[in-house]
Amino acid sequence: MPRDISGNYTLPIGNPVVDATIIDVGWANPTMADIAVQLNNVITRDGVLGATAPIFFATGSAAAPSISFTADTALGLYRGGVNILGFATAGVSRGTLSATGAWAFGPPTSGSTLTLTGPGNNYALSVQNAAGQGAIVVNGTNAAGLFGEWQASGTPVGYIGTGSSTATGGTLADFILRAEGTLKFNSGGNPTRGSVNATGNWVFVAPSVGTAFAISGLTGANVLALTNPTSGGTFFTGTDTSVTLTAKGSGAGAIDLISSGGLRIGVSTGSTFTNFTSGGNVVFPGAVSGITTLTISGLAGSDTLVSNGGTSGSFRVTERGLPYGTSIHNNAGAVTGTTNQYITSGDYTPTSASPVNCTVGTVRPAVWSRLGNHVRVSGAVNFAVTAAGAWSFTLTLPFNPNLTQVYQLNGLISPAIATNFLKIAGSGANLASISGNAAAGVISGEYAYVYDFQVIS
Numbered sequence: 001m002p003r004d005i006s007g008n009y010t011l012p013i014g015n016p017v018v019d020a021t022i023i024d025v026g027w028a029n030p031t032m033a034d035i036a037v038q039l040n041n042v043i044t045r046d047g048v049l050g051a052t053a054p055i056f057f058a059t060g061s062a063a064a065p066s067i068s069f070t071a072d073t074a075l076g077l078y079r080g081g082v083n084i085l086g087f088a089t090a091g092v093s094r095g096t097l098s099a100t101g102a103w104a105f106g107p108p109t110s111g112s113t114l115t116l117t118g119p120g121n122n123y124a125l126s127v128q129n130a131a132g133q134g135a136i137v138v139n140g141t142n143a144a145g146l147f148g149e150w151q152a153s154g155t156p157v158g159y160i161g162t163g164s165s166t167a168t169g170g171t172l173a174d175f176i177l178r179a180e181g182t183l184k185f186n187s188g189g190n191p192t193r194g195s196v197n198a199t200g201n202w203v204f205v206a207p208s209v210g211t212a213f214a215i216s217g218l219t220g221a222n223v224l225a226l227t228n229p230t231s232g233g234t235f236f237t238g239t240d241t242s243v244t245l246t247a248k249g250s251g252a253g254a255i256d257l258i259s260s261g262g263l264r265i266g267v268s269t270g271s272t273f274t275n276f277t278s279g280g281n282v283v284f285p286g287a288v289s290g291i292t293t294l295t296i297s298g299l300a301g302s303d304t305l306v307s308n309g310g311t312s313g314s315f316r317v318t319e320r321g322l323p324y325g326t327s328i329h330n331n332a333g334a335v336t337g338t339t340n341q342y343i344t345s346g347d348y349t350p351t352s353a354s355p356v357n358c359t360v361g362t363v364r365p366a367v368w369s370r371l372g373n374h375v376r377v378s379g380a381v382n383f384a385v386t387a388a389g390a391w392s393f394t395l396t397l398p399f400n401p402n403l404t405q406v407y408q409l410n411g412l413i414s415p416a417i418a419t420n421f422l423k424i425a426g427s428g429a430n431l432a433s434i435s436g437n438a439a440a441g442v443i444s445g446e447y448a449y450v451y452d453f454q455v456i457s
Contacts, residue, residue: 014026060078061078062086062093063091064078066078074090074091075090080096084096084098156180158183181198183196183197343370344369345368346369346398347366349365352381354393355383357385357388357391358383358384358385358392358443360382360393361384362382362446364379364380364381366378366379375398375401377451377453379449382447383434384441385436385438385442390435390437391443392433393433394429394431396432403453406426408454409424409451409452410424410451410452410453411449413447413448413449414449424449
């Protein structure tokens with residue numbers, strides 16, 4: 001009789017026999033034949049008889065796998081869930097294969113999770129797309145090195161690994177990252193931070209915050225060195241204390257950022273450098289005979305040089321080389337004193353005072369100019385003599401020159417009056433004294449004047 005759905009075997013009809021039954025071919029031969037069929041329908045231990053239909057196992061577990069080994073019952077396969085095949089070693093799950101074909105490995109208790117070894121120079125691993133084209137391939141370990149190759153539609157586009165015949169230019173001690181086109185560097189999601197194209201041009205992209213490119217070096221050693229492959233020699237070096245840019249070839253020069261905070265521009269010897277000090281000073285070396293020390297060129301219609309910045313600069317040089325401005329002087333903050341020499345000018349309205357035998361009316365605004373310690377003032381004043389005899393009044397100066405003698409200020413008043421004596425002289429109170437001697441009513445009106453005085457201190 002065949003086995004039932006549960007695999008249970010039942011003897012043929014006429015069995016079992018009872019005591020004192022005579023062996024009869026009618027039941028003995030069919031029974032023996034049926035038993036022989038079932039004996040031939042099993043899987044034998046020696047492997048002679050194999051399965052002719054699917055074999056079903058118990059669910060099992062990682063600790064007790066469904067398919068195991070007599071010498072190692074903690075090693076084998078088990079059912080890890082619905083349509084999940086589990087792999088166990090030492091009674092612990094080491095990986096699974098899901099219903100969708102997804103593999104999961106590890107973690108191991110020690111060593112590598114997955115080790116692949118390829119035969120000879122062949123690929124140890126090839127990851128392909130649906131069309132059967134390699135997307136990532138990794139070669140085996142051999143004398144040529146170890147590298148991974150990235151492909152697009154079967155065409156290599158990049159490599160990563162040690163020196164090899166494919167990733168050329170390296171040795172077994174090198175690590176090579178190679179792209180057939182442009183090699184890009186991304187971070188922060190997907191933004192490109194830099195790239196190097198097929199011709200070797202590097203491009204660094206401005207970051208969203210912070211320094212774009214920072215290099216740190218050892219104390220006393222070059223942080224950065226750039227070499228000219230054509231003319232030879234290093235033309236740019238940066239150490240922990242200075243940066244030097246040196247031209248190579250005839251008439252070599254250099255730009256040097258020195259540790260004291262200054263900048264030097266010139267040729268290789270320090271004595272011929274133009275120095276920009278940390279205090280903001282510019283020091284030019286002695287000019288070579290026949291060569292101009294400093295040349296400044298400006299745009300047409302624009303000033304070549306402006307001090308104090310913008311259109312309010314106190315000193316300017318035009319495109320034609322003409323200097324002008326409200327004042328040309330050194331670092332003093334005022335126009336007084338003799339320590340600093342000036343070329344400057346201005347305007348002001350003098351104040352009249354101390355009238356004697358006269359009345360002073362309108363005092364017009366006056367202009368003044370200074371060259372060194374010499375000052376000239378010109379203006380106009382309306383006055384009238386009210387009594388015969390000596391008359392006088394004073395006008396203030398544009399600034400205090402600290403006069404000590406009346407002759408340190410002298411000038412003229414116009415129109416000249418032949419029958420009357422008029423003069424402008426200094427006074428001990430640092431004023432301009434206008435005086436004369438005339439009859440009452442002879443002098444009346446507006447008179448122009450000009451005078452010079454000396455800056456004493």
